[in-house]
Amino acid sequence: MLGHVLGWALNLPALLCLSLLSAVLISCTITPYTPSTVAAPPQVPGATFVGNHACSECHDKIHEGFHDSPHGRFYRGDEVQWASIAGCESCHGAGSKHVETGLAADIVNPRTEPQACLKCHVATHGEFTLPHHHRVLEGKMTCVDCHEPHGRNIHQIAGGLGTQQRDAVCIRCHKEQTRTHVFEHEALREGCVTCHNPHGSVNRGMLVQRDANLCLRCHAQVQTGADRVFIGKMDHTGLLRNGTCWSAGCHSAVHGSNFSPRLLY
Numbered sequence: 001m002l003g004h005v006l007g008w009a010l011n012l013p014a015l016l017c018l019s020l021l022s023a024v025l026i027s028c029t030i031t032p033y034t035p036s037t038v039a040a041p042p043q044v045p046g047a048t049f050v051g052n053h054a055c056s057e058c059h060d061k062i063h064e065g066f067h068d069s070p071h072g073r074f075y076r077g078d079e080v081q082w083a084s085i086a087g088c089e090s091c092h093g094a095g096s097k098h099v100e101t102g103l104a105a106d107i108v109n110p111r112t113e114p115q116a117c118l119k120c121h122v123a124t125h126g127e128f129t130l131p132h133h134h135r136v137l138e139g140k141m142t143c144v145d146c147h148e149p150h151g152r153n154i155h156q157i158a159g160g161l162g163t164q165q166r167d168a169v170c171i172r173c174h175k176e177q178t179r180t181h182v183f184e185h186e187a188l189r190e191g192c193v194t195c196h197n198p199h200g201s202v203n204r205g206m207l208v209q210r211d212a213n214l215c216l217r218c219h220a221q222v223q224t225g226a227d228r229v230f231i232g233k234m235d236h237t238g239l240l241r242n243g244t245c246w247s248a249g250c251h252s253a254v255h256g257s258n259f260s261p262r263l264l265y
């Protein structure tokens with residue numbers, strides 16, 4: 001645990017350099033979006049860091065649960081130098097002014113400023129700039145639509161049930177894909193992220209792979225003599241040339257079907 005914490009602390013300069021570098025790369029190569037604050041901590045003009053204890057006075061509930069959260073695990077004691085690296089203020093910016101005034105204007109809220117998260121999560125930032133993505137950087141969605149920052153399970157939404165499954169965050173907005181079907185596709189039991197990158201992807205539909213390989217990971221192709229290709233019990237020779245498994249008219253209902261066990265609408 002200690003080694004983990006120290007390793008990460010020592011790597012912080014490297015992390016920051018990396019974020020600068022990739023900010024430059026991303027803005028040059030992928031989109032015209034130019035992140036200006038990627039490597040800078042959230043800015044609260046004129047404020048200084050105070051440490052988590054100062055927040056507990058008014059936000060007791062959040063403070064209490066925080067040390068079990070993936071981010072809180074790195075926070076050690078109340079030394080102020082940890083506050084900006086792993087404490088409340090690593091996401092919310094320096095808190096001295098807000099502690100005095102109690103005003104929302106004197107603190108950063110990553111719900112409206114995803115850059116507060118992306119300064120550390122550089123790879124995630126890259127994913128959101130790919131051609132097919134959830135529009136978080138555009139301000140249409142937030143990290144909080146899918147992540148609960150303070151509690152034990154960051155892969156649920158705030159106020160969700162403790163037992164909430166990972167994909168439950170998707171159900172709110174994608175009822176069609178998450179409903180139960182007469183003919184289920186067992187692949188969905190492995191979760192949406194088996195096939196989709198939830199942040200973004202170069203592929204249409206935010207798919208992790210763009211072609212039949214998406215499906216062949218689980219549905220092994222069997223080559224029999226004379227170049228015949230079987231998937232399941234059926235000869236697929238030739239079919240694979242017509243398009244992807246889901247766009248060629250064969251298995252259009254990849255999320256499940258009410259009409260056909262072969263996953264068709």
Ligand code: HEC
Binds near residue numbers: 051052089092099102
């Ligand atoms: C003296 C009491 C007090 C202390 C100490 C305090 N807060 Fe607050 N905080 C408030 C109040 C009151 C609000 C509600 C402000 C509003 O809605 O205008 C608030 C709101 C917030 C918000 C939401 C802002 C928004 O955009 O709606 C955040 C984030 C926050 N506090 C973080 C912190 C952090 C981090 C600390 C420790 C550095 C802290 N607070 C310490 C009183 C306090």
Ligand code: HEC
Binds near residue numbers: 087150
């Ligand atoms: C990993 C980044 C992160 C850390 C660390 C963090 N927060 Fe937050 N905080 C957020 C985000 C994101 C929101 C917006 C949540 C929402 O709108 O549902 C938020 C919202 C808040 C709010 C206002 C909304 C609410 O739920 O009442 C308060 C107050 C707050 N945080 C206090 C704290 C305190 C105190 C700590 C440390 C014990 C802390 N935060 C640590 C990311 C963080």
Ligand code: HEC
Binds near residue numbers: 070071085090117120
């Ligand atoms: C100061 C740097 C920093 C900031 C700011 C930050 N994170 Fe993190 N985050 C980390 C580190 C380091 C880890 C790795 C934790 C681990 O390995 O257990 C992490 C882990 C995560 C994980 C994966 C946790 C898991 O166990 O699967 C998610 C999701 C995440 N952060 C989301 C966010 C969101 C959303 C925000 C903004 C509200 C945010 N982070 C802000 C440093 C940061």
Ligand code: HEC
Binds near residue numbers: 146198
């Ligand atoms: C549409 C829902 C959604 C949104 C919006 C979202 N995330 Fe995620 N995020 C996920 C899911 C689902 C995973 C788990 C991915 C997995 O297990 O492969 C994840 C994983 C992560 C991880 C762990 C590393 C990884 O990529 O697996 C980090 C860090 C993270 N998210 C940060 C963020 C930040 C920062 C934001 C906002 C800028 C954000 N996420 C917005 C759904 C989302």
Ligand code: HEC
Binds near residue numbers: 134167169206
């Ligand atoms: C807050 C609502 C919301 C949540 C939660 C959400 N999405 Fe989305 N999703 C959208 C919207 C809106 C679009 C349309 C794309 C856009 O923004 O232009 C979309 C589009 C998509 C697409 C199609 C992208 C394309 O290029 O056609 C996929 C796949 C997707 N979401 C998967 C997921 C998964 C997986 C999750 C859970 C990890 C999730 N979504 C959670 C709102 C949401």
Ligand code: HEC
Binds near residue numbers: 167174
């Ligand atoms: C077996 C792989 C697979 C799994 C698992 C999967 N999807 Fe998909 N999804 C696809 C394919 C393939 C497409 C079609 C992409 C295209 O249009 O090119 C798609 C498209 C989508 C779209 C765009 C609208 C549409 O229906 O064409 C959304 C939204 C979506 N998926 C959400 C989800 C959600 C939410 C989950 C988890 C409940 C999920 N998907 C699980 C393969 C999958």
Ligand code: HEC
Binds near residue numbers: 190251254261263
């Ligand atoms: C994570 C693994 C996984 C992935 C990825 C996956 N599947 Fe499946 N699929 C299964 C399992 C398990 C079954 C049920 C057992 C079986 O019939 O092989 C199944 C069943 C099917 C069936 C019904 C077969 C029948 O005759 O009953 C079709 C059709 C199908 N999948 C198509 C696809 C397509 C198209 C894709 C790509 C978009 C895909 N699958 C991706 C695991 C997966």
